[in-house]
Amino acid sequence: MGWSDVYYFIMVPMVYAAFAIFMAGIVFKLIVVFFSKKSKGTFSTFPKILPRPLGVLKDAFLVPVAWKRDKILWFFIIAYHAAFVLLFIGHLELIKEFALLQIIPHQVFLGAGIVGIVLIISVLYFLFRRFKSPWRGISVPEDYLILLLIFMTMIVGSHLNLAARYNAAGFDIPVEDYRTYLSSLFAFNPTIPAGITGSPHYVLVALHIFFANLVLMVIPFSKIIHMVFTFLSLNIQRK
């Protein structure tokens, strides 16, 4: 077994496994919630100015609590989550061309590398913030490790984008090759084009996919599940 087998394992079977664990994990979490007892009575706080769904969406997407209490943190929370959405769209475009997303014409990847940089800076802010008391005292290893994992994924991913964009160090994997690779995964007929496997930067692609796989698998079983539960727990506060 050589390195190419390891890379293949990361690039194909592990991706399928990670997606399966990610989706099954979230479904599992929701099933567990669905079968647990509901609480008797209501846990509202007052006043409830907006109707419930609107209020929940406002609290979830605008994070007024952070705005009121820590404007710098609020800025990074919003920057991070907004950039994450753009990141998601960017990866969709790496699967295939979506005409809908080209309403505002742009090059793939979106934002010419800014998105990745915003994410990296935000993650570093979240990380360094935890080095300071009192946040240091309330942090547990999970908090640091997840940030580290996301940081690693993003720094490599960002490099892949920036290096290809500016053709640094002979970096020459074209967007089309990523599209071939990712769409073949979606078609359950996986192929890794020679443009990727033959590139001296194959190791970076594999590393990026490896970290991303870990992130995906960790989501349902860590605090990142807040991407789903935020809405449910805010709903209880307004019920």
Place this chain on the structure above:
Amino acid sequence: MEKQKIAELRKILTSRLNRPMRYYNDTCTRCGLCYDTCHAYQGIPEKIYSPVGRAEVVRKLYKKYTRLSGYLFPYWGDSTSFNDPVMDEAYKAVWSCTGCRRCVMNCPFGIDTALMMSVGKHLLIQNGTAPEELVMLADAAVEKGKSIEEFKEGYRQVIRDLEKEVQKRLGLAEPDGLIPMEKKNAEILYVGLAGAHTIVNPAIIFNAARENWTLSFFEGVNFGFFAGDPEKADFIAKRIINEATALNVKEIVIVECGTAFRIMRFLMGKLPFKVSSIVEVIHRYLAAGRIKLKDKSVAEPVTYHDPCQIGRNGGIYDEPRDIIHAVAADYREMSPTREQNWCCGGGGGLVALDNEEFRIKSGKPKKEQIVKTGAKIVVTACENCVMQLKTIANGYGLDVEIKYLTEFVCENLIR
């Protein structure tokens, strides 16, 4: 800790894992926004008195026993097994929390620390380290519910004495029937507390408004809830629900007691009658002209302390302010106020414990708020709050008078 005990504690832990608890366990990102939003932390800046610090004590037990990752890699999320130090830590976290839920307002996910603390309370009961005063009071309240028939006569007699006082203060000819008991089909079943002021003042108001009401045999406060025993809490609340059902009343009106009000109005599920706070009822009488107050008759500066369970957790903000505005010429708002008002530090059963020194320290933000208003009279609508505010006033040597809203209304009632 022996295996048997750990097994029992685990049973309680898992039995309390309902939907909200699952969200609250998993969602917290330890962002720390709540960190200093607890009055106790303001008074004593230790991690255990911060909302997230408290919640983590319960959360790390859940991680250990309900999550594979917590079991396999305890260091990943700092999960802990049951042991004596962690139970001591739980005691410190739980019995310094008033359940005011100010932190809920300051959590981006709306995590209810008070609910998590109620699990901690339940564990402490099983562990045998719950505050015995509260367990004893809960037992007595349950006993009262079981054998109420034996105690009715004694209670009736002493209520007759109170009728005379109501008669005197209203300037009426006859005391009879001023505090009706066991009156079928009354509009209102009024639930008071043990103290005379919780019956006399409302009786004066009900009589002034010519209300068709009756007095409950039971006290509104729920020591089962304070102690953290869900079964006893349920039984204690149901004493009143059963009484109201038997008397076929239309509405239960709860004394100035935050817990009693929140439990009856929000935590008992759907009930076949309305549940109101006496504050709302007074406001209703005033709006309908059924009682009249001496207009702007109090010249001294007055401020109002929102009891957490009536304001933040009950939504009654404007009614007490309207009532006070009618009487006070110089009303001053605290800052922050309403949903961000600081808890006095007496709720959750804390005033019943031997912890005065702690309560004076944790009452620091409240003290500062009161001083800043410059008010001479602090009005509030909760027995716990009144007791704690008096403790704060004594502890810091404040020159203020603490008053119940009903007392304030009765003093300025036009007969």
Place this chain on the structure above:
Amino acid sequence: MSDALKPDVTMDLKGLACPLPVIKVNQQIKKMQVGQILVAETTDPGAHADFPAWAKSTGNEIVNTEKKETSTMFYIKKLK
């Protein structure tokens, strides 16, 4: 007053807010010997139901209640 009702300890709980009278009595009775009598004077109307209920749940006995003009004396005998 018969000898049996001679108080060993007398407590003045007048004007104390709920639930302190019951708590104080509970604390005091723990310090006493079985068979001794504690007399508690209180102004709380609620005590007329709360004291007997407390006595029943803790296994003590209220041997006599004596009403005064504005307060009541409860004679509590420690049984265990």
